[in-house]
Amino acid sequence: MQDQTKALVSFRHVKKTYDGETLVVKDLNLDIQKGEFLTLLGPSGSGKTTCLMMLAGFEYPTGGEIWLDGQLLNRVPPHKRNIGMVFQNYALFPHLTVAQNLEYPLKVRKIPADERGAKVKRALEMVGMEKLGKRMPSQLSGGQQQRVALARALVFNPQLVLMDEPLGALDKQLREHMQLELKALHETLGLTFVYVTHDQSEALTMSDRVAVFDQGVIQQLDTVDRLYESPRNLFVANFIGDNNRMKGTVVTRDGGYCHLRLADGTTVRALNVASADVGHQATAVIRPERLAVESHLTPGANTIHTETLDAIYFGDHVRLRCRGPGEAECFVKVPLENDWQSYVHSGNRISLSFREDHLKILS
DSSP states (O other): OOOTTTOSEEEEEEEEESSSSSEEEEEEEEEEOTTOEEEEEOOTTSSHHHHHHHHHTSSOOSEEEEEETTEEOTTOOGGGSOEEEEOTTOOOOTTSOHHHHHHHHHHHTTOOHHHHHHHHHHHHHHTTOTTOTTSOGGGSOHHHHHHHHHHHHHTTOOSEEEEESTTTTSOHHHHHHHHHHHHHHHHHHOOEEEEEESOHHHHHHHOSEEEEEETTEEEEEEEHHHHHHSOSSHHHHHHSSOOEEEEEEEEEEETTEEEEEETTSOEEEEEOTTOOOTTOEEEEEEOGGGOEEESSOOTTSOEEEEEEEEEEEOSSEEEEEEEOGGGOEEEEEEETTSOGGGSOSTTOEEEEEOOGGGSEEEO
16 A cells, blocks of 8 residues: 555556557656645647546556555546546536536535535635526636536545646636636645646646656656756757757766767857767757847857847747757847847847856757
8 A cells, every 4th residue: 555644646557558559658656745736748649638537537547556545546436536527628517507517426426415505605606606506508608617617526525636628728818817716726725636738838837746748658747947947858848848959969078067069160068967978969958048149259158159030029028030050940038128129130140148057968
């Protein structure tokens, strides 16, 4: 049995295959702490939704064990797991009112009739829908239906709430508003939320920790700031936020750093996260906001020489697209207070500088 002092949920060597040959989830080991907001993030087919469905009970693992608060879940049916679920399409019963939709999971769990009304009322109040209990789902907006689906997941006081891309059908403004509402609700209730999305900004906005999936394997499990600032590999670096790549040859090593010779002969100093050896080809990454346009070059500083291709105005910054060493494109975020109009013209030669610890060699 799992050690309950450590986690509310534990996946132990969990595998899942649908055809008996290809593993959609490969030897997953994951602990989810009580009260945290954990997001499973990754592209389509990475295994994140399959993990959620196994935890919910809609899929069973091919191998391994899933534990919830000391109970082995592998063959426990969904309605006996004390887990709330919010689906992408909300899955509301169209022939039932809002209140009746919330009452349904209480009936399934055989909650006495005299208790159900109070529980429904409290759940609707949680999501600001207490005046709409008599409406039908078809009379609600997308945002209202999402709130009802969330209230239905909360109405029976579950230990755990699972969400499968519940904001995917909403427009951008409403989606961003609901992200903040979900985060606030999580903090208020103190429940454990497990959230699935392929939207990196959504994951960074709401989560305490994020598990980044690719090809059935967690590539990195970390807090949002560490995922962004210290990705472990190229997949995570490219999936979380924007990154520029610089390819070259390692020419010297110096502790945790190394010097990388780029295609045009420029040598830059980088943090050697991948422990690349001298003589090896390597790829380094750096965030667009970590690059600065230099008018006066500092001897010995990390600098690359580029040509401006075009610029896009974003309101709070200008995004420069440049051609760097080896014909590689790179992007730079330039604050508006800078004299950006002087170097946005196509064909301008500009130099970009950066700190050595912001350029990271990854594998």
